[in-house]
Structures are given as structure tokens and as C-alpha cells.
Amino acid sequence: MTLPTRDTRVTYPDGALATTAVVLHVAPAGGDRLAIVTDVTSFHPVDAAWPDQPADAGVMRANGSELPIRDAVVAATDGVELHLGGDIPVRKGTEGWAFLVAHLVDADASVAEGDEVEIEADASVRDALSIGHTACHVASLALNRALAGSWSKPARTDALGDPDFDGIAIATSRIEPNGSVDTYRLNKSLRRSGFDTTAVAADALEDLTGTVEAVLAEWAASGAAVQIDRDGDGLTDRRHWVCELPGGTARIPCGGTHAHSLADLGRVQVRFATGDDAGTPVLVMRTTADPQR
Structure with missing residues (x-):
């Protein structure tokens, strides 16, 4: 053939x-x-x-x-x-x-x-994964904002201009129905880049959760529109997730599917845990959306 x-x-x-x-x-x-x-x-x-x-x-x-x-x-x-x-x-x-x-x-x-x-x-499966993927993006941006003061050196910035902890430290990301699980490596390279890992130590996670969720609540309440911009209709043509967040437009390269608005996510919660990956400390963020249907 x-x-x-x-x-x-x-x-x-x-x-x-x-x-x-x-x-x-x-x-x-x-x-x-x-x-x-x-x-x-x-x-x-x-x-x-x-x-x-x-x-x-x-x-x-x-x-x-x-x-x-x-x-x-x-x-x-x-x-x-x-x-x-x-x-x-x-x-x-x-x-x-x-x-x-x-x-x-x-x-x-x-x-x-x-x-x-x-x-x-299947519409219901697509919808749940799309909500999970959009929740993943906004949670990563909210995490970056919450950790913005934890850098002692200039770091590359994210779509909103905050130091990009998510982009620099990410090891794995998994989209789930109405949520996601992201794992970040807290290795020597990250510390040499100027990040203070005490900001994500076990005794700091309760405060971190509150800060991230407060940002997410503000963004979800805004009902910010989400769209996918793409250069063409081919599989490899570049695509971007674009969201009109309060205070600025976020634009992130992404090939996935997404909700149409942050209002579709309902309440977004995060849970953090520390762990170990072959001797390297890791931070795990589990994000869960509660869509209003």
C-alpha cells in the first residue's frame, strides 16, 4: 500500500x-x-x-x-x-x-x-480530558506565581512573566479526567539556578496550597476565555493554548484539547506531596477541577 x-x-x-x-x-x-x-x-x-x-x-x-x-x-x-x-x-x-x-x-x-x-x-471523555488539560495549565501558572519570590537569580519566565518553575523543573505530566498530576525534580541543577527548595519542603506545602488555590479561584471566577491558535491544520503545525487571564494573556505551546473557558472548570484544587525519584527529591502536584454541569 x-x-x-x-x-x-x-x-x-x-x-x-x-x-x-x-x-x-x-x-x-x-x-x-x-x-x-x-x-x-x-x-x-x-x-x-x-x-x-x-x-x-x-x-x-x-x-x-x-x-x-x-x-x-x-x-x-x-x-x-x-x-x-x-x-x-x-x-x-x-x-x-x-x-x-x-x-x-x-x-x-x-x-x-x-x-x-x-x-x-466520545464527547464525555473528550470533555473531561479537556478540562483536565486546561486545569493543568492554569495550575502550573499559579504555582509559578506562588513561587516567584523563591528565586535568588534571574530565571527564564513563563507566559505571564513569572519565573518558570514548572517549565524548568518538570519531569512528567499526566492529564487525567478533570485533572492532572505533575512531578517536579528538585535537583542540584535547580538549586544552582537560584531556586530555594525550602519553599516546597514538606512543612511549607500547606501555605503553598493556599496561595496557589487563591490565584486559581480568582482566575476561575473571571470566566476567562480559552482558545487554540494554530498555524495550520496539519498534525505538526504549531498550536498554542491562549487564555485571557486577569492581568494578562497567557500563550503556551500545546497540542492537546481544552475547555472553552475557565468557567467550565468550576473550583480548582491542588494537593502537594514530596517524594523521591531514584535519589532525587521531587514535588508532586495533583490538580482537580470540579466542573459545574
Whole structure:
């Protein structure tokens, strides 16, 4: 089968749940799965390079059958071979490569190149993950603001001009339904950069929680609008999360899905804990939104 030469067109950044598409490529995906690549999709995939947001849940309708989409991953091809997820050998956007969304379905699915299919993501799953991702962004900005006085040296700044603790110390981020879990490494490099780690010591976390939640309450009460700005409709075209927060506009590179307004989040709470990762102290922030529906 001919492999695609252009990136998959994606409609999920605009909030689309469903689309009609043409199958461009079908390939074994290992085990009992097939990878279905289409020209366009409304289905958000997981990206192996930064797998913070899980894939959408949903279905593909083809030839009179409704096929559960078991997973969706970013794939890539140089025109010779299709590479899935963590097997992609190059960075996204590498010249001469097409970057694609591969929908993983059961191996006995009756789908062929050239078929017209309908792809539909589950609205409730998308909504919960979108709220979780937006909550993650505002919580990281609120954390940066709360820790702004803990730097003794100039540090790179975030989208609101505060020292970017989140961007500098982040180790992992995981988006969950209506929330997120972020882990920060409190290593020697961070301390050499001028950050006072006593600000995130166990006995300081109660005060930190109160400060962060106060900022989040102000921002959520503003009902600030959220939008996704993008340079194009291809999978690798640059996209930004943009939020009109009180006192300034935040603009953060992001390929995920999001709520339309901070009013959708309801009350946002954070919980902090300290821990250890192979000998390195870490701070864990769990963010939870309580959407008003």
C-alpha cells in the first residue's frame, strides 16, 4: 500500500468530535491490532514524545460496521515504512517525513485503503480530558506565581512573566479526567539556578496550597476565555493554548484539547506531596477541577 506523504489533517483543536475521512493506509500494529491512517481525523492521539494527554475514546464506522478505536497514536513515515509511537526514529517535523494519526482497531476489522469512514470521539471523555488539560495549565501558572519570590537569580519566565518553575523543573505530566498530576525534580541543577527548595519542603506545602488555590479561584471566577491558535491544520503545525487571564494573556505551546473557558472548570484544587525519584527529591502536584454541569 502507498504510504501518505503529508501530515494528517486534524480537526480536534477546534473542538470537533466527528469527521468523515478517507482511509490512506492500513498496517499491522502488533498483536491483535490494525493501524488505520486517514487523510483527516477528529481523534486526538497520544504522542510518545510527550505523552501527557491520553488518546480520545470513540469509534470508526466503516462498511456498515462500528469499530471501537482501541487507541490512537502519532505515527510517522519516510515513504518506506510506517513507525508507530515510541518507534518513531526522528523528531516531529523532520523534513522528508509525514506525521500521522494511527487509529488502532481490532485486527479482524474490515477496512481497506480508499474506504470512506466516519470517525467519532466520545464527547464525555473528550470533555473531561479537556478540562483536565486546561486545569493543568492554569495550575502550573499559579504555582509559578506562588513561587516567584523563591528565586535568588534571574530565571527564564513563563507566559505571564513569572519565573518558570514548572517549565524548568518538570519531569512528567499526566492529564487525567478533570485533572492532572505533575512531578517536579528538585535537583542540584535547580538549586544552582537560584531556586530555594525550602519553599516546597514538606512543612511549607500547606501555605503553598493556599496561595496557589487563591490565584486559581480568582482566575476561575473571571470566566476567562480559552482558545487554540494554530498555524495550520496539519498534525505538526504549531498550536498554542491562549487564555485571557486577569492581568494578562497567557500563550503556551500545546497540542492537546481544552475547555472553552475557565468557567467550565468550576473550583480548582491542588494537593502537594514530596517524594523521591531514584535519589532525587521531587514535588508532586495533583490538580482537580470540579466542573459545574
